[in-house]
Amino acid sequence: MKQNHRLPPSPPSLPIIGHLHHLGPLVHQSLHDLSTRYGPLMHIRLGSVSCVVASTPDLAQDLLKANDLTFSYRKHTLAINHVTYGVGFAFAPYGPQKERVNMTEELLKLTNNVISQMMMSIRCSGTDSEADEAKVIVREVTKIFGEFNVSDFIWFCKNIDLQGFKKRYEEIRARYDALLEKIICEKEEMRKREQKGKDGKRKDFLDLLLDVFEDKEAQVNITRNNIKATILDFFVAGTDTTAVTTEWTLAELMNNPHVLEKARQEIDTVVGNKRLVNESDIPNMPYIQAIIKESLRLHPPIPLLIRKSNANINVRGYNIPSGSLLYVNIWSIGRNPQHWESPLEFKPDRFLEIGGSSLDFKGQNFKFLPFGTGRRSCPGVNLAMREAHVVVATLIQCFEWNHVDDKHGSLNMKERGGLTIPRAVDLVCLPSLRPNCPNIFP
Structure with a gap:
């Protein structure tokens, strides 16, 4: 009417x-x-x-x-838009700027900052900082670690660099080594100054490693290369995997607006609009937990669990010789219609139903192994999940999400190869603050 x-x-x-x-x-x-x-x-x-x-x-x-x-708002004309380069402050719309945000890069920067701060007390600055360089190297490491190198599998090709892998991994190693040497040397100089000044500064993980390295009476002796390798382990395990999980979750939410709305209602009920969601709220948000689990089912951070046998074994009547590589396809298991109803659909409610609510990611149920299982399961699962839950819940609580990835209404969900499986194209969004966000942000 x-x-x-x-x-x-x-x-x-x-x-x-x-x-x-x-x-x-x-x-x-x-x-x-x-x-x-x-x-x-x-x-x-x-x-x-x-x-x-x-x-x-x-x-x-x-x-x-x-x-x-x-x-x-202020008047915006073609002349104003052109002369002010389209980004002038005086004539900008009131409120936060609504512009394209590359969430792939931002999420990787976030997870990298968490690990960098814990490990070495450094952060991405947006310029040429050590943390920024570490972020770039880690993504290159996870990519090359997951690629197939013929020289690894055909014995007479072992010393032939058919695909240029050797050149690449030597270059990555040289860059990483130079970066870590710089960071370690700066840390050692700082420790000397603090020791002279008797400064009681809180230690990061690199400090703890250097304490052991410098202690000649320590029960375990470590080398400088041990320190570098340990830091790389933490970066690879805690940066790209968590960022990829968060990115896939956000992409699935944008493709499933009814799920996003239900999650938003849960957050508004539990937290309200007077403060930001925090870690202690997550146990009271079963639907947010279910969303993360469903994302991990469809998009496990590392799709193939790769192990190597050290003895001959017999499994279901088949002999498996010592030295065999084992590939457990976690990605395939999570999409198996014999174990999951409508396996290709994003349905977090499956983890709230009888039989699904008891599934966790600790490796006790073998149809859901996003972090592996047993003694070589991911040691950083607790940190990764605390970070992913809080980040996803905050993004849902504070922003409306629109994507610019595809003109046909849904996001491109193709994958890119590597140790982890990021999206084939970066997740570029147009986020805007929700109406209740002025009550959240000062």
């Missing part, structure tokens, strides 16, 4: 141009003249643009004070 809007008085108009023919070179004078005839509050149409003209102090107060938020 069409609504009738009562607009302020208006002069006669013409088709298409509206009231443009009433305006002379001095627009303010033309509007003044019109207001003397049609009143202090007047409606005009400039082409297809609706305009309201106020010409008295009391109307100015009503419109600019009582409705301050409503009229907080």
